[in-house]
Amino acid sequence: MKRKPILLLAAALAFTSVQSNDLLAQQREKDKYGKRSDDPVAKLGYEKKLRWADGLFKDGSFFNAEEYYKQLQMEQPRNPYLAYQIAESEWRMRDYGNAAASYGYAYDLAKAIYPEAKFKQAMMLKMYGSYPEAIVAFEQFKKDNPKPTKEIKLLIKQTETEIKGCHLGMKSIANPEAATVAKLGPNINSANTELSPFPLGDSALLFATMNSNVVIDKVKEKRSDYVSRFMVSQKNKFTDVKDTFTWALPFLDGRFNDPKYHVGNGYLAEGGDRFYFTKCLDQKGDTGSLCRIFVSEFKNDRWGNPEELGNGINENGSSSTHPCIVKIGKKEILFFTSDRKLQSRGGFDIWYSVYDARLKSYRRPQNVGKQINTKGDEATPYFDNRTNKLYFSSNGWETMGGYDVFEATMAGNSPSRYTSMKNMGYPVNTSADDLYFILDGYGKPDGYVVSNRVGSIALKNPTCCDDIFRVQFEPKLKAIGKVINAKTQKPVDEVVVKMTDENGTLTTFNSTDGNFEFNTPRGHSYTFTGDKAKFTSSHANVNTEGVKRIDADNTVEIVVYMNEIDLSWFRMDNVFYDDNKYTLRPESTTDLEKLVSLMRDNPSLSVKIASHTDSRGSDASNKVLSQNRAQSVVDYLVNKGGIERSRLEAEGYGESTPAAPNEKDGKPDPVGQQLNRRTEFKIINEDPAKRLIFDSAKPGTIGSQEKNLQVDNENVPEEVEEKSSLSKPGSRVNR
Numbered sequence: 001m002k003r004k005p006i007l008l009l010a011a012a013l014a015f016t017s018v019q020s021n022d023l024l025a026q027q028r029e030k031d032k033y034g035k036r037s038d039d040p041v042a043k044l045g046y047e048k049k050l051r052w053a054d055g056l057f058k059d060g061s062f063f064n065a066e067e068y069y070k071q072l073q074m075e076q077p078r079n080p081y082l083a084y085q086i087a088e089s090e091w092r093m094r095d096y097g098n099a100a101a102s103y104g105y106a107y108d109l110a111k112a113i114y115p116e117a118k119f120k121q122a123m124m125l126k127m128y129g130s131y132p133e134a135i136v137a138f139e140q141f142k143k144d145n146p147k148p149t150k151e152i153k154l155l156i157k158q159t160e161t162e163i164k165g166c167h168l169g170m171k172s173i174a175n176p177e178a179a180t181v182a183k184l185g186p187n188i189n190s191a192n193t194e195l196s197p198f199p200l201g202d203s204a205l206l207f208a209t210m211n212s213n214v215v216i217d218k219v220k221e222k223r224s225d226y227v228s229r230f231m232v233s234q235k236n237k238f239t240d241v242k243d244t245f246t247w248a249l250p251f252l253d254g255r256f257n258d259p260k261y262h263v264g265n266g267y268l269a270e271g272g273d274r275f276y277f278t279k280c281l282d283q284k285g286d287t288g289s290l291c292r293i294f295v296s297e298f299k300n301d302r303w304g305n306p307e308e309l310g311n312g313i314n315e316n317g318s319s320s321t322h323p324c325i326v327k328i329g330k331k332e333i334l335f336f337t338s339d340r341k342l343q344s345r346g347g348f349d350i351w352y353s354v355y356d357a358r359l360k361s362y363r364r365p366q367n368v369g370k371q372i373n374t375k376g377d378e379a380t381p382y383f384d385n386r387t388n389k390l391y392f393s394s395n396g397w398e399t400m401g402g403y404d405v406f407e408a409t410m411a412g413n414s415p416s417r418y419t420s421m422k423n424m425g426y427p428v429n430t431s432a433d434d435l436y437f438i439l440d441g442y443g444k445p446d447g448y449v450v451s452n453r454v455g456s457i458a459l460k461n462p463t464c465c466d467d468i469f470r471v472q473f474e475p476k477l478k479a480i481g482k483v484i485n486a487k488t489q490k491p492v493d494e495v496v497v498k499m500t501d502e503n504g505t506l507t508t509f510n511s512t513d514g515n516f517e518f519n520t521p522r523g524h525s526y527t528f529t530g531d532k533a534k535f536t537s538s539h540a541n542v543n544t545e546g547v548k549r550i551d552a553d554n555t556v557e558i559v560v561y562m563n564e565i566d567l568s569w570f571r572m573d574n575v576f577y578d579d580n581k582y583t584l585r586p587e588s589t590t591d592l593e594k595l596v597s598l599m600r601d602n603p604s605l606s607v608k609i610a611s612h613t614d615s616r617g618s619d620a621s622n623k624v625l626s627q628n629r630a631q632s633v634v635d636y637l638v639n640k641g642g643i644e645r646s647r648l649e650a651e652g653y654g655e656s657t658p659a660a661p662n663e664k665d666g667k668p669d670p671v672g673q674q675l676n677r678r679t680e681f682k683i684i685n686e687d688p689a690k691r692l693i694f695d696s697a698k699p700g701t702i703g704s705q706e707k708n709l710q711v712d713n714e715n716v717p718e719e720v721e722e723k724s725s726l727s728k729p730g731s732r733v734n735r
Contacts, residue, residue, distance in 0.1 A: 115144065141159060172705075172708065189456070262280040278293055372392065375723045378394045401430060435450050437471075449468075452466050479555070537562045604691045623654035
């Protein structure tokens with residue numbers, strides 16, 4: 001029986017090395033039989049079916065391989081090889097949640113045979129976004145290998161980087177960058193893979209895609225029907241919704257699409273006279289492909305025939321891809337990625353070549369160096385010469401998941417020296433793969449990113465396939481301030497500062513010295529208070545509801561005042577009632593709202609409301625009157641202020657506790673009587689369970705968000721670190 005020649009290349013893989021598959025084609029191969037009884041492979045004996053499944057895996061047909069491994073697992077449910085290969089297939093399909101479970105099962109069955117399965121389970125948990133569980137799994141992997149082999153020792157070293165990436169992810173999601181990321185609609189994205197967005201001015205988007213939402217039978221259909229090709233979509237001018245696009249059409253300029261090759265990674269030189277792009281040809285086995293960079297020149301009102309770049313940019317036996325041509329100073333620099341071995345620091349590295357416009361030639365490529373490249377893979381370089389920044393994706397630095405987008409500032413005009421490197425953080429980056437970041441060429445730039453994050457149009461699993469997302473940057477709005485003791489005018493230390501928006505969403509900052517900092521995204525109203533035992537807090541407000549997306553960055557300085565709790569009675573001078581009545585008069589609102597504010601700002605406190613009368617009338621009637629008046633204040637606090645009734649207590653004292661004599665020289669004293677007609681409150685209880693306690697283990701730091709995303713690329717050793725052969729799927733399949 002001859003194995004079907006199923007092609008398993010997704011467009012993203014063709015140009016990056018991300019493991020993804022053309023699941024539509026594999027699903028079509030599976031659906032051909034409809035029922036298992038019609039599938040000739042299903043009828044094979046165990047050994048033959050296992051060889052078949054292994055052959056599919058080695059050919060890159062992971063979807064189908066998984067199906068047959070699972071059939072075999074029904075016969076031998078505790079076979080660790082089958083469990084492991086199912087996990088390997090699921091990782092290749094970027095089915096992170098199921099892969100984590102399958103690796104865990106394989107490890108439980110045979111940890112001595114597959115010690116790396118715990119590491120891979122942790123990796124899948126990380127890429128699934130389950131950071132706490134991933135950290136536990138990474139730590140367990142280290143604990144379970146006290147005497148590691150060389151390959152396991154390399155994984156243990158990598159574990160430290162992955163754990164740091166988990167913490168980076170949790171912190172970045174808790175404090176996102178000032179940006180929104182939204183998937184472009186179905187006019188651009190399909191059920192298969194999209195990649196390499198390139199904005200054509202402000203009116204259109206060039207990108208590459210495989211065939212859209214159709215089932216591809218690669219046994220019957222021509223290659224030209226499924227290879228990736230360039231498409232272009234115009235921005236929709238007939239809608240008020242920003243960044244919506246019309247139905248994408250084939251990009252016919254220059255006839256760059258080729259029925260024999262996957263094409264993508266288009267990049268137009270600044271003068272518009274040269275178009276660079278990549279052609280890739282599938283290689284047998286795995287999911288790799290051999291890629292070459294081509295260029296076409298615009299002459300005599302037309303694009304010339306694409307020519308393959310020489311001068312070492314394209315090398316035999318290796319791939320060259322992701323061209324980015326940009327003018328830096330007086331030079332034109334071609335950035336690209338390649339997996340060539342000589343002078344490489346790892347898998348795919350970023351390289352550059354200087355273009356001589358007069359001679360129309362390229363100098364020998366140079367590696368951009370250790371400040372950018374790692375033992376892992378770097379991909380999709382983009383250089384913005386307006387800010388002198390290089391943007392690229394990497395899975396070798398500390399990342400939130402797989403590939404993250406990074407930025408680094410070029411030192412002077414040297415393509416091999418970079419400073420101020422940082423991870424771009426959430427929401428540009430996620431726990432999945434994030435690549436192909438590029439900015440608009442005009443105006444205050446927004447950008448695009450390609451990702452298989454949850455929310456992409458999915459086939460077999462939510463993170464199988466790459467879509468193009470729009471990145472819209474927001475103004476960076478911050479509130480920085482101090483918590484001050486109102487009496488001493490000194491900072492309050494070891495205090496929890498709370499920021500609450502109009503929806504009740506709470507964000508906290510553990511301040512060791514009274515200083516604090518919060519991001520305050522636009523469109524909200526924020527209230528800031530402090531929380532510390534035996535203290536009450538006032539509040540400060542910041543409103544960003546009127547801020548527009550085009551507005552400049554802004555930082556607001558605020559002060560939150562706190563007082564040590566005083567258990568004395570506080571007189572409310574401006575709470576009034578009509579004579580001999582307990583209905584609150586309208587002018588009482590000001591003082592009552594101050595009490596409401598105190599109760600809202602300090603939810604751990606309970607207070608007692610006391611009302612007093614003068615000596616006119618009988619003791620009994622004054623007692624009832626004062627009780628009703630105190631209750632009127634409680635009702636106001638509950639009904640108008642929204643304070644929990646359980647935190648309030650009302651008591652009327654009548655004339656029993658005068659503040660001043662009611663009579664003077666045997667006659668009624670109006671001044672004394674007025675002082676006695678009063679409403680007071682006092683703090684009677686502090687509920688520790690409602691306090692937020694300062695956590696010395698998690699102190700807040702001014703600028704912590706920026707520090708969390710910064711990358712130390714200055715102290716990188718010259719020697720290239722070795723990478724374990726067990727770190728990626730595919731190393732254990734039967735040969």
